[in-house]
Amino acid sequence: MLYQHRLVSTGQLHRLFTPHARRPVYLRQQLNQLRADGLIDATTRRSTRRGRAEHLWYVTAHGADAVAHDPTIPQRGYRITPQTAASQLQDHTLMVVDTGVVFVEWARRLGHECSPLDWVPEIAHRIRDGESRGLDDAFMIPDAVLRYTHTSQTGRRRMLSYFIEVDRATMQTSRLAAKLAAYARYQTYIPSTGLRGRRSSREAWRDHYPAFPRLLIVLAGASDRVLANRIQDLRALAAADPRVAQLTAGVTTLQLLQAKGPFAPVVTPLAGAPASTDAFLGPAGDTCA
Incomplete structure (x- = not known):
């Protein structure tokens, strides 16, 4: 879990693995043992809400090497360091984990399936051929x-x-x-085969997904008024680009997801009428994706 998600708080681990326990005593014992073995380490985040430090856990280089020896686990090129664990990237990384935790908790509550390993951060998807000026130009991440x-x-x-x-x-x-446009480009990107400039017969995403994934934008970190304005801005950006309007996409807030779950009417579509819908982002009888 730590290898895949980079940085996870004790509270998040408790919600994912030991929600039946009132206090994460056993969880902390296991974390401390892994730390004593040199496989994981922790930094702290000062919580302004509760006024006390919270441990944030990550794998060490030794721990990452141990995981990498397991052929059943997808390899991750990114290795977190003590410096990046303590950096300003904390809040963003933890919010991604919080979003995954919401889906796991509601799947557990509703009788659906979503495990702590059913989301993977930052997978690069190529959106153009040839040389590029950088990741932002050649990949959608x-x-x-x-x-x-x-x-x-x-x-x-x-x-x-x-x-x-x-x-x-x-x-x-x-x-x-720019990020919304990158998703739209990936939806229609057909890669070159490398044979005299010939193109493949189908879009690149079909090699990885049975249908093009839905795009869910999750907002947090500001007042309700600011987030509501943000949703309006995102809809305006989508309306200005016909390619973006073709995406099955919506926007919600982390607070709404946590309180009501992804399959309540908590999502505002990026295109079309602004009426709230759920994480299906489409008619009840649409096809699986």
Whole structure:
């Protein structure tokens, strides 16, 4: 879990692995043992809400090497260091984990399927051929790719996949517009085969997903008024770009997801009517993605 998600708080681990326990005593014992073995370490975050420090856990280089020897675990090139664990990236990383925790908790409550390993942060998806000026130019990198299996009351199972984009109301609208455009480019990107400039016969995403994932933008870190304005800005950006309007995409807040769950009417579509919907982002009878 720590290898895949980079930085996770004790509270988040407790909610994911030992929610039945009132206090995470056993969890802390295991964390302290792993720390004593040199496999993981911790930094702290000062909580302004509760006024006390909270441990944030991550794998050490030794721990990452140990995980990498397991052939069943997807390899992650990114290695977190004590410096990055203590850096200003804390809040964003933890918010991505918080979003995943919401889906796991509501899946548990509703009888659906979503495990602590069913989302993966920052998977790069190529969106153009040839040389590039950098990652922003050649790749679309969602904050996470999340998979979720929904089971209806009639027993119908639907395998859903999401591109998760989190925004703490700190990103400039121009950057948001560029990120939305990158998702739209990936939806239609057909890679070159390398044979005299010939193109593949299908879009690149079809090699990884049974249907193009829904895009869910999760907002936090500001007042309700600021977040409501942010949602209006995002809808305006989508309306200004016909390609973005073709995405199955919506925006919500972390607070709404936590309080009501992803399958309550807590999501505002990026395109079309602004009426609230749920994380299906479409008619009740649409196809699985």
